[in-house]
Amino acid sequence: MAKYVARRLIQVAVTLVVFQTLLFVILDAQPGDITNLYLMNPKVTPEARDMIRANLGLDRPPLERYVQWMRNALTGNLGVSFMHWPRSVVDVVLERAPRTIFLFVSAQLLSFTIGFVLGKQLAWRRGTPFEYGNTIIGVLFYTVFTPWFGLMMLIIFGLWLKILPVGKFLDPMLWRQSQYSDVTANTVFYGLIATGLLIGLITAVLLIATRNVIGKKQRNLRAAGLAVLGVVAVVAWALSGIGVLALDMLHHMVLPLIVYTLVTYAGSMLLMRNTMLETLGEDYVMAAKAKGLSDKVVRDRHAARNALLPVLTFLVINLPFALSGGIITESVFSWEGMGLTLLQAVQNEDIPLAMGALSVIGILALIAHLVADVMYAFLDPRIRYE
Amino acid sequence: MTTQGLIAPVTEPLWRIRLRLAWRGLTANWRLFKENPIGLIGLGIILFFALMALAHPVLMATVWETRVYDPIIGYDDQIAVHPAPPSARHPLGTDPLGRDVLSQLLYSTRSEFALGLLAALVSVVVATAVGAMAAYFGGIIDTIFMRIADVVLMLPFIAVLIVLTALLRFELIHLAIVYGVLVGFGGQTIVVKSQALSIKIKPFIEAARVAGGGHWHIIATHMLPNLLPLAFLYMMLTATNAIFAEAVLSYFGLLNIRMSWGIMLNTARVSGYLLAGPDYFHLIIPAGAAISLLCSAFYLVGRAMDEVVNPRLRKR
Numbered sequence: 001m002a003k004y005v006a007r008r009l010i011q012v013a014v015t016l017v018v019f020q021t022l023l024f025v026i027l028d029a030q031p032g033d034i035t036n037l038y039l040m041n042p043k044v045t046p047e048a049r050d051m052i053r054a055n056l057g058l059d060r061p062p063l064e065r066y067v068q069w070m071r072n073a074l075t076g077n078l079g080v081s082f083m084h085w086p087r088s089v090v091d092v093v094l095e096r097a098p099r100t101i102f103l104f105v106s107a108q109l110l111s112f113t114i115g116f117v118l119g120k121q122l123a124w125r126r127g128t129p130f131e132y133g134n135t136i137i138g139v140l141f142y143t144v145f146t147p148w149f150g151l152m153m154l155i156i157f158g159l160w161l162k163i164l165p166v167g168k169f170l171d172p173m174l175w176r177q178s179q180y181s182d183v184t185a186n187t188v189f190y191g192l193i194a195t196g197l198l199i200g201l202i203t204a205v206l207l208i209a210t211r212n213v214i215g216k217k218q219r220n221l222r223a224a225g226l227a228v229l230g231v232v233a234v235v236a237w238a239l240s241g242i243g244v245l246a247l248d249m250l251h252h253m254v255l256p257l258i259v260y261t262l263v264t265y266a267g268s269m270l271l272m273r274n275t276m277l278e279t280l281g282e283d284y285v286m287a288a289k290a291k292g293l294s295d296k297v298v299r300d301r302h303a304a305r306n307a308l309l310p311v312l313t314f315l316v317i318n319l320p321f322a323l324s325g326g327i328i329t330e331s332v333f334s335w336e337g338m339g340l341t342l343l344q345a346v347q348n349e350d351i352p353l354a355m356g357a358l359s360v361i362g363i364l365a366l367i368a369h370l371v372a373d374v375m376y377a378f379l380d381p382r383i384r385y386e
Numbered sequence: 387m388t389t390q391g392l393i394a395p396v397t398e399p400l401w402r403i404r405l406r407l408a409w410r411g412l413t414a415n416w417r418l419f420k421e422n423p424i425g426l427i428g429l430g431i432i433l434f435f436a437l438m439a440l441a442h443p444v445l446m447a448t449v450w451e452t453r454v455y456d457p458i459i460g461y462d463d464q465i466a467v468h469p470a471p472p473s474a475r476h477p478l479g480t481d482p483l484g485r486d487v488l489s490q491l492l493y494s495t496r497s498e499f500a501l502g503l504l505a506a507l508v509s510v511v512v513a514t515a516v517g518a519m520a521a522y523f524g525g526i527i528d529t530i531f532m533r534i535a536d537v538v539l540m541l542p543f544i545a546v547l548i549v550l551t552a553l554l555r556f557e558l559i560h561l562a563i564v565y566g567v568l569v570g571f572g573g574q575t576i577v578v579k580s581q582a583l584s585i586k587i588k589p590f591i592e593a594a595r596v597a598g599g600g601h602w603h604i605i606a607t608h609m610l611p612n613l614l615p616l617a618f619l620y621m622m623l624t625a626t627n628a629i630f631a632e633a634v635l636s637y638f639g640l641l642n643i644r645m646s647w648g649i650m651l652n653t654a655r656v657s658g659y660l661l662a663g664p665d666y667f668h669l670i671i672p673a674g675a676a677i678s679l680l681c682s683a684f685y686l687v688g689r690a691m692d693e694v695v696n697p698r699l700r701k702r
Contacts (some may be wrong), residue, residue: 011536018537133426138690143681148638148651148674151660159661166661270689272694295514317539318575324544328634339567342545343638346552354549359546369540 020073089356098189100337111265119272139264148261150332167334256333275307293299317370418694425690431683442492457493479668482657502625509567509624510617517578538572550638615695622688626681633677647673
């Protein structure tokens with residue numbers, strides 16, 4: 001397992017270098033340079049423009065500039081943002097990454113769970129109106145024009161029903177109160193991410209620990225464990241003093257989360273249906289049926305588990321696509337994460353920030369890839385002993 | 387005493403035999419496709435949009451006056467306040483610049499089709515060529531293309547395209563080609579290659595080589611035809627994604643396109659009618675629904691074709 005992870009890590013490092021090189025080539029292939037901005041300015045003489053060029057190192061040969069670019073990228077020096085002058089790109093990006101990660105990970109988990117459960121049912125009830133209806137609804141959500149769909153949800157829930165906030169990720173009035181003067185939004189986000197990680201870990205341990213308990217007892221044990229976990233988390237946040245702020249953020253997250261989940265769940269649902277159809281044709285499923293096992297056991301224990309692996313592969317391949325969906329969702333709901341930052345940077349011609357945001361989105365995709373791959377190797381021994 | 391008595395001489399020209407075989411394959415596939423209502427629904431929607439695309443030039447030539455109904459430079463001076471709500475004169479109302487929404491909607495259909503098909507075509511050509519070559523030759527060619535595919539696979543396309551639009555002047559045709567190439571070198575190559583690998587070991591490839599066929603002859607006449615059904619399936623998915631990408635980029639106002647469904651939404655957004663309430667829904671619902679419907683139609687057809695192409699999914 002360790003060997004496998006090490007090999008994947010090396011691959012990720014190589015990919016990162018290639019990715020950064022690609023960014024450099026894209027940027028370097030552009031005609032002209034930054035001094036072109038001053039062409040029409042009579043106060044900036046050609047000599048002054050040459051000086052700017054020399055100061056920025058733009059007059060050096062491409063290879064030297066490439067080495068410099070890679071060195072900067074590796075040491076985390078992505079330049080200074082034009083829009084947020086004089087803040088550095090890394091500073092801006094680090095401030096916004098947690099927001100994206102939190103939204104992205106929760107939506108992915110939610111949509112995968114929904115897709116898995118529904119896809120299983122679709123294959124089981126093949127050819128029924130239930131299948132066709134669900135497929136068509138799923139495809140509609142999957143291919144709906146996300147900005148438009150987000151907008152309609154915003155109009156319905158935010159403007160008409162007024163039960164959910166319209167855009168942004170917090171309520172400034174709440175944060176103005178004096179007792180929160182030294183709390184930043186990211187403190188709360190880090191707390192939320194840590195809580196999520198802990199809950200995930202403990203749930204995994206709980207599921208593994210109770211996997212050999214049989215029948216209703218298992219369900220009761222798991223339910224009790226999850227309930228205790230939930231209560232502990234809620235109490236801990238209530239006592240932390242910033243629970244209200246966290247609640248406010250979660251309230252703002254409901255709408256983006258729903259939209260993001262709805263537009264992605266069909267991918268895993270439809271693939272789950274297909275792989276499940278393939279496993280349902282296998283001999284061991286017929287054997288399980290012939291043995292007289294109940295439909296539920298055949299479906300969930302024998303067929304669905306074996307159908308899970310290709311769906312996980314799809315999840316890995318689909319991650320960048322899901323990140324793209326995240327960019328759109330963020331911009332519709334003014335959720336100030338990486339995607340919105342990228343879009344604003346491009347619209348304001350803030351090239352350093354745009355490049356920085358793209359690198360970080362690429363790195364996020366890589367890390368997500370790696371995590372999913374390792375999970376996959378953990379689930380399927382054939383891969384790690386290759 | 388000659389073999390003529392045993393084997394009937396083939397009098398039919400070769401091309402007619404080939405045509406008949408192709409026709410038989412087509413009807414067999416159509417029968418499989420027809421079994422699934424999902425594909426038929428998708429096909430119906432695509433046909434509907436094709437009719438819309440055809441309707442625009444006809445309407446412009448007969449009923450609609452160019453000065454008023456031109457999708458880009460038209461203006462209706464009979465109406466005092468734009469955007470005007472739907473009326474008999476403008477079935478879907480007018481946009482903030484006084485142009486007819488229905489005319490814009492119909493006019494854009496054509497370019498969406500062109501974009502989707504061009505992107506799909508580019509991606510299929512790239513993916514089948516690269517996939518077949520990688521599978522047939524193996525070795526270093528295979529390694530290089532597969533590593534490229536790995537890198538491309540990890541790129542969030544929308545993010546990359548957004549950055550590219552900041553650096554280059556993007557029109558519809560550029561978008562179609564860039565998108566097609568990205569998809570072609572990415573996931574699609576991997577899928578086509580794995581299919582090509584299973585074809586490469588079939589006996590007829592060996593037979594062709596024994597008969598003296600060159601590498602390129604074998605790839606072109608024996609491997610590619612067997613890859614086409616799969617390629618066609620992926621064309622549908624690429625068309626979906628390309629149309630979607632165009633709509634997103636236009637919606638954010640990043641492309642140099644004069645009219646498209648995304649631009650229609652962008653016009654509403656820039657002039658502040660997005661959240662203005664139900665009175666201005668004619669600005670956002672037709673375009674948004676059109677993008678969603680056309681995308682889902684291509685996707686549904688792709689799914690139904692999946693069941694035709696992939697025998698393991700067929701009903702037994």
